[in-house]
Amino acid sequence: MSMTAQRSLRRHIDGGARGVALGVFRSARxxxxxxxxxxxxxxxxxxxxxxxxxxxxxxxxxxxxxxxxxxxxxxxxxxxxxxxxxxxxxxxxxxxxxxxxxxxxxxxxxxxxxxxxxxxxxxxxxxxxxxxxxxxxxxxxxxxxxxxxxxxxxxxxxxxxxxxxxxxxxxxxxxSQWFLLVTAFGSLFMVAGKRFAEMVLYERTGARIRDALAKYSTSYLRFVWATSAAIAIMSYCLWAFEIRGGSGGDIWAVISMVPFVVAVLRYAVDVDGGNAGEPEEIALRDRVLQVLGLAWVGALALSVYL
Known part of the structure; x- marks a missing residue:
């Protein structure tokens, strides 16, 4: 084999190996x-x-x-x-x-x-x-x-x-039991919202994404995410009063409820419109939601670390 052919083969192998490595990296999400x-x-x-x-x-x-x-x-x-x-x-x-x-x-x-x-x-x-x-x-x-x-x-x-x-x-x-409840139902809210968005897409275009969607209805998924959001908000409010009982941080724990509730309601706008396909994408593109998130984290930090 000539030197030119050898170099061509080596480049092909190297390119293929890089392609596979990149493909594995992409598949790792x-x-x-x-x-x-x-x-x-x-x-x-x-x-x-x-x-x-x-x-x-x-x-x-x-x-x-x-x-x-x-x-x-x-x-x-x-x-x-x-x-x-x-x-x-x-x-x-x-x-x-x-x-x-x-x-x-x-x-x-x-x-x-x-x-x-x-x-x-x-x-x-x-x-x-x-x-x-x-x-x-x-x-x-x-x-x-x-x-x-x-x-x-x-x-x-x-x-x-x-x-x-x-x-x-x-x-x-x-x-805390309240921490677990907020996380559990907040997670269910986002997941049900994502399925709701997929269901809306299915009804609009007929492009079914998941087999399980055939057994859901938009009204049922709306019930799930709305119920989950309500329980998450209630649990967070109860938790907020527990975070720093009897300390100066109490006021900030209470204040943190405001951006938390508004952020959930803001996110629910995307869910209701069928645009909640990927939660991380919504968080990255919605500037108002980002500001609310920062305000919530800031108020929560003050309540815990003040």
Whole structure:
């Protein structure tokens, strides 16, 4: 083989390897790692985030959850590769399009799972239990529970809740019942809103996105997200009065209710319009919602750390 041919072959191999690596990275959904920021919630509201040991445990929980979640995404893409090829948009995913082969996707998933578990072990066995629960639920979702109405909503919402719990158990922080209720129903509100948006799209265009949508109606999903929003608001208000009982931070805890409630109502506008497909995209493009979020975090920080 000539030198020119050898160089051409080497460039082709290198380009292919880079393409596969990039495809694996895309399939890992790095944008979704922002969800793992929820591990900061418990240390933040407990007033211990500035503690070095707590911060280190929280960072470990963040990295562990991000890697394990990426492992699940890769596993799901490999499992659904054949079905995704027939989908109008999912066919562009790296695994479905053939950029990343199914065996490579499974191998990458196993590597990420092992890495996430190893990092989680550094923070303690309690975090491993939470990661195990997350993996069990998500794998069940991938293998068929995603086609079961209501069950699919609860499993997706549990992913947010378990992230919040992970931050607490990794740092050894006791979790308030109100904290868990706000997180659980706030998560269900966002998930039901996303399904509502998918249902609206289905009714407008006929482009069904999920099999479970055939068993839902927009009125039912509206009931779920509206109920979840109401419970989340009520739980937060009760929690806010508990945060700093009898201290000077009480007034800021009460004030924090205002931006929290307004932010939920603002987000509900997008949900009601069928535009809540991806919560993180709404948060990134809605400047008013960002201001409300900052005001809420600021008031909450003053109530906890003042």
């Amino acid at each position: 790095p944008k979704q790692w922002v969800k793992s920021v929820l591990v900061l919630a418990a240390p933040f509201v407990s007033g211990q985030l500035a503690d070095t040991a707590v911060l280190l445990a929280t960072v470990l929980a963040f990295v562990a959850f991000s890697l394990v979640a990426s492992a699940v995404y890769l596993f799901n893409d490999a499992l659904d590769a054949a079905a995704d090829r027939a989908h109008p948009t999912k066919c562009e995913r790296p695994v479905a399009s053939g950029v990343v082969s199914v065996p490579v996707a499974y191998a990458a998933s196993a590597i990420l799972l092992a890495a996430g578990t190893a990092i989680g072990a550094l923070a303690g066995w309690q975090l491993l239990l939470v990661l195990g629960a997350y993996c069990g639920l998500q794998l069940g979702y991938c293998l068929g529970w995603k086609h079961q109405p209501v069950i699919d909503l609860c499993i997706v919402a549990s992913g947010f809740l378990l992230r919040a719990i992970a931050g607490g158990v990794a740092a050894g922080i006791a979790l």
